[in-house]
Amino acid sequence: MDVVDLKEFYASPLGAAARRLIAHRIRARLRGMSGCIVLGVGYATPYLDVWRDEADRVIAFMPARQGVAHWPVNGVSATALVDEAEMPLPDGCVDLALVVHGLELTEQLPETLREIWRVLSPGGRAVFIVPNRSGMWARTDRTPFGHGRPFSRTQLTDLLRDAMFSPSGWANALFVPPIARGFLVRSAAAWERLGLWLWPAFSGVIIVEAVKQVYAVRKPKRARRFVPKLKPVPVPAPAPVGSRRSGEIFHANRAGPASAIVIDRCLVGKGGETA
Known part of the structure; x- marks a missing residue:
């Protein structure tokens, strides 16, 4: 996905509704970020505004193949175009990493996870938002969540544990159908409450919070x-x-x-x- 396509989606009514629903679920899990350094990876800028006044510093890294966009709209830009597998940051300097439109679109999945692990501080947290393989949003390419590789909860758990992350919390979001109809967009909050009650496994995205492990190192398998x-x-x-x-x-x-x-x-x- 190109950065222009991502900006156009979040500028649309359906994208704005998706941003509100996902941001509400993120905000419910992450509180008390005063004095922290927050890093957005992928295209996370629509979800970083909630921490600009609270965190000590908020920056965003966008993959080189995707492109970069100026953010925030007013003031000095806090975004940079980087290689997601080689971030220009020292070890252990980030308290929270928010990864949106990152894991499903990267061609360097293990390397990206290891790089996020490297820049996180000991005990730092990472929040990953990925398309749900069982949801409707992963079955249509009209939204960014329909591009790239979707994940199931089991696949995501194995992937994070191999990268030395410990999943500590799960959430689901986007139960409204991915159709840009006025009555569906206006009733997105009702769809969200109904979906969480009736079919939580069929959400559009999976939100997982993971903690960096520093006490368990997996030894590589020796060749026989x-x-x-x-x-x-x-x-x-x-x-x-x-x-x-x-x-x-x-x-x-x-x-x-x-x-x-x-x-x-x-x-x-x-x-x-x-x-």
């Missing part, structure tokens, strides 16, 4: 060492001196690094002649 099996090879016994097999070359094969060992045996025949 190959040991060749040695098989005995019968070797004919040497012929006695003066027999008809004088001058014959005997070969002794051995399994191992060397392919073969050739033994030339010169025997003396009758009459003292050398064979």
Whole structure:
């Protein structure tokens, strides 16, 4: 998705309704961000405004393949165009990372998660908002949540644990159908309450809060060492001196690094002649 398409979506009535519903769920989980450093990854600027007056610093990194947009509208820009797998930040300097339109659109998924883990402070938190594989929003490409790779809750859990994150909270949002109709957009809040009560597993997006783990390091799997099996090879016994097999070359094969060992045996025949 291009940054222009993302801006146009959130400027539409359906995008504005989606932003309100998701921001409400995020705000309900994250409070007390005074004095913290907040980092948005992907296209998270529509959801960062709630912390501008509360947090010590709020910045946004947008992937190079997506493009960058000026934010906030008034004042000095707090956005930067970066490689999501190589962020220009020191280790452990971010208290909260909000990832929106990031995991499903990146081509460097494990590297991006490891980079987010690196810049988070010990015990820092990350909030990931991803399309739900079972929801309606992942089945249409009219919205940004229909592009890229959707996730299930099990897939997201395994992915975060492999990146040394511990999921600590889950939420669901966007139960309104992804149709830009006036009556559906106006009734989005009612759809949200009804969906949370009747079918929470079919939400449009999954919101997961994860904590950085610093006490458990998963060791990489070692490659199994190959040991060749040695098989005995019968070797004919040497012929006695003066027999008809004088001058014959005997070969002794051995399994191992060397392919073969050739033994030339010169025997003396009758009459003292050398064979």
